[in-house]
Amino acid sequence: AKPLHCAAIDLGATSGRVILGTWAKGRLSLQEVHRFPNALRSAGGHDYWDIPGLWQEVQAGLRAAVAALPKGATLASVGVDTWGVDYVLTNDAGRIVFPTHAYRDARTQVGLTHLTNTRAALQRIYAATGIPAVFYNSSLQLAETVEKCPAITDLATRCLFLPDYFNFLLSGQMANGLSIASTTQLLDVHGDDWSRVALDYFRVPPVWLTKPVPTGARLGRLRPEALSLPNGAGLEQTQVIAVPGHDTTCAYDAMPAAADGADIFLSSGTWSLVGFESDQPLLGPAALTARVANDRTGRGEYRPLVNVLGLWLLEQTLKDFATRPKNDREWSALISAANRLPLTASPLDMIFAEFANPPSMKAAIDAQLKRRKLPLPKTLAGYVRLICDSLGAGHAMAIRDFEQLSGRTFKRILMVGGGAKNRLLCQATANAAGLPVHAFAIEGSVVGNLANQLIALKAVKNLAAFRASLAADLKQTIYQPR
Ligand code: LRH
Numbered sequence: 235a236k237p238l239h240c241a242a243i244d245l246g247a248t249s250g251r252v253i254l255g256t257w258a259k260g261r262l263s264l265q266e267v268h269r270f271p272n273a274l275r276s277a278g279g280h281d282y283w284d285i286p287g288l289w290q291e292v293q294a295g296l297r298a299a300v301a302a303l304p305k306g307a308t309l310a311s312v313g314v315d316t317w318g319v320d321y322v323l324t325n326d327a328g329r330i331v332f333p334t335h336a337y338r339d340a341r342t343q344v345g346l347t348h349l350t351n352t353r354a355a356l357q358r359i360y361a362a363t364g365i366p367a368v369f370y371n372s373s374l375q376l377a378e379t380v381e382k383c384p385a386i387t388d389l390a391t392r393c394l395f396l397p398d399y400f401n402f403l404l405s406g407q408m409a410n411g412l413s414i415a416s417t418t419q420l421l422d423v424h425g426d427d428w429s430r431v432a433l434d435y436f437r438v439p440p441v442w443l444t445k446p447v448p449t450g451a452r453l454g455r456l457r458p459e460a461l462s463l464p465n466g467a468g469l470e471q472t473q474v475i476a477v478p479g480h481d482t483t484c485a486y487d488a489m490p491a492a493a494d495g496a497d498i499f500l501s502s503g504t505w506s507l508v509g510f511e512s513d514q515p516l517l518g519p520a521a522l523t524a525r526v527a528n529d530r531t532g533r534g535e536y537r538p539l540v541n542v543l544g545l546w547l548l549e550q551t552l553k554d555f556a557t558r559p560k561n562d563r564e565w566s567a568l569i570s571a572a573n574r575l576p577l578t579a580s581p582l583d584m585i586f587a588e589f590a591n592p593p594s595m596k597a598a599i600d601a602q603l604k605r606r607k608l609p610l611p612k613t614l615a616g617y618v619r620l621i622c623d624s625l626g627a628g629h630a631m632a633i634r635d636f637e638q639l640s641g642r643t644f645k646r647i648l649m650v651g652g653g654a655k656n657r658l659l660c661q662a663t664a665n666a667a668g669l670p671v672h673a674f675a676i677e678g679s680v681v682g683n684l685a686n687q688l689i690a691l692k693a694v695k696n697l698a699a700f701r702a703s704l705a706a707d708l709k710q711t712i713y714q715p716r
Contacts, residue, residue: 238310238693241267241299242683243292243400244481245316247336247504248272248549250288252295253677254302255684257693260703262684264677267302268295274336281336285322289403296461300468308468311687312404312456313477315484315679316396318417319372323379323390323442328402331389332379337370338591341382345374355435357522362431364423364515364528365416368541369590372418377436393442397479405454405474412446414479416530421446423515423528449532450690451476477686478532482507484682486537487697489648489674490705496645498633500663500671501678502653504546506625508632509539516639524635532686533697538636542628543584545653547621550595555614569658571615578623580608618658625653626662633667647671650678657713664713671713 237258244251252268270291274281292314300309323332335341349356349367356367365371376393379386394402395414402408415421415428420438422429427445432438447453456472463469478484485501486509501507515528516538529537552558559565582602592598596617603610611617633644647669653659654673664671681704688694694703 235693237304237307238688238691239303239307240310240684240687240691241296241312242477242680242687243295243312243314244484244677244679244683245288245292245314245396245400246272246481246679247274247317250291251677251680252292252299253680253684254299255680255687257684257688261707262681262688262704264680264684265302267298274338280341281339283320283334283336285330285334285399289400292400292403293461297463300461300463303468308470309456309472310691311473311475313475313683313687314397314400314404315477315479315481315683316400316414318414318480318482319370319375319395321372321376321393321395322399323386324392324394324399324408325389326391328408332383332386335375337375339375340591341378342369342371342374345377349374357519359419359432359435360522361517362423362429363419363421364517364536365419366522366525366527367419368525368527369586373420373432373436373438376420376438380437380439387439390442393438395479401453401474401476401479404456404460406457407453407474408444409451409453409476410444410446411476411479412448412534413483413530413532415446416528417480421530423517426534447476448534449476449478449686452690473691475687475690477683477690480529481679482539483529483531483537484680484686485650485678486511487532487682487685488676488678488680488704489650490701490708491648493698495642497648498636498644498646498669500629500647500649500653501651502544502649502656502659503651504544504549506542506544506629506653507539508542508629508636509537510636510640510642510644512536512538512640516636521639524632524639526635526639538640540632540635542625542632543586543589544625545656545659547589547595547599547625548618550592551599551617551621552614554594554596557614568615568618569656571613572618572622573658575616575619578620580606581624581627582620584624584628622656622659622662623666625659626666629663630666630668633669644669649673650676657711660711660713661716664715668715670715673711673713675709675711
């Protein structure tokens with residue numbers, strides 16, 4: 235068989251990338267053709283994403299992917315994954331009729347407080363959607379928009395979550411994808427369509443959403459005019475494929491999990507997402523208290539997950555220090571310095587309300603430590619130690635909760651993402667959980683995105699086959715608990 239070329243577009247809250255993947259002789263190779271920073275922008279006390287700016291980067295990346303194709307080769311497909319929950323409201327013609335807020339915008343606070351203080355409503359919404367109340371949920375964001383800007387119901391006819399919107403720009407087809415839909419707190423946890431209970435509670439017009447399409451759906455041909463490239467550029471046959479639109483789902487798909495169900499997944503980046511794959515959702519009061527989110531895999535099964543405040547804590551704390559690591563060598567020195575410090579006796583309480591988006595992360599951390607009468611770190615290395623140990627403890631707690639709720643026993647932690655390169659964090663996680671951490675140096679979301687394209691193109695039989703082929707090639711570092 236001829237080599238197959240696919241492009242993965244992976245948009246994260248702090249950076250995006252376009253990768254050309256080539257599948258040849260049962261092996262996947264990656265070539266990064268474009269990488270760019272991303273950041274929310276604030277105006278008038280609100281936070282927004284620059285959607286046209288992101289589209290421009292996606293276009294530049296795809297042009298670079300085409301330019302990187304071997305002579306005479308064509309691009310078989312493209313797929314888009316992004317961070318969860320954010321969306322674009324459009325009219326039928328696809329025009330943006332409302333600016334896209336960034337999920338850290340504090341606008342959901344009132345709705346969140348109301349929902350969490352009304353126990354009966356919270357339980358009803360959890361039973362219906364399997365998603366706990368978190369400040370960033372699309373449900374709370376949409377409710378705020380409809381309440382504060384009621385004219386929106388006259389303007390908007392469609393709600394496209396970010397991967398859906400970019401798929402629309404690429405293919406001309408408007409569709410809601412299943413995996414991203416499952417992060418919204420609006421999908422029926424027992425089915426594959428929207429939840430009437432949730433739509434009613436949050437007052438989201440049902441016409442804004444259509445029945446989610448499963449992963450693997452072909453959305454149509456890539457429109458050459460979307461890239462302003464001439465005919466004959468190698469894009470004549472390019473399919474736009476609905477991969478799992480949620481980056482975390484793609485990252486999980488990239489993990490070489492064994493078939494015995496004893497692997498727990500940790501996608502460690504801005505957020506730390508701890509989860510596993512299951513045929514059934516985890517529901518009920520104990521799951522709600524543990525903040526279990528029953529996201530869906532692209533194939534429809536469940537992927538119960540707990541979001542632990544991730545390396546966002548560290549990324550933001552760095553801003554309060556004049557001297558920050560600028561390259562790998564300086565990072566390594568900082569981690570070594572942190573490693574020499576004593577183990578953190580009392581880890582931080584990972585309270586979302588305190589750490590989700592404070593004006594100063596260092597001040598927010600100090601405030602909690604003072605309140606709990608704990609000593610403040612004296613150096614940046616001290617904060618690194620505190621944060622890594624606290625994340626490790628948070629990961630371990632989520633794993634214990636999962637064991638209790640599901641009756642399973644986990645034997646290994648599979649870890650991908652930027653955090654997999656942080657040896658202090660990997661070791662802290664292994665120690666706190668009492669389990670070995672297998673850290674993989676891969677771009678998880680990108681690999682999962684490409685895997686799902688290859689499966690849709692029938693070049694790979696299924697995810698299990700892909701994971702098996704990947705396992706043979708992957709470099710891993712194993713951290714044994716100490
Ligand atoms: C990570 C992530 C995570 C949450 C958050 C909003 O990038 O997708 O799973 O959904 O962003």
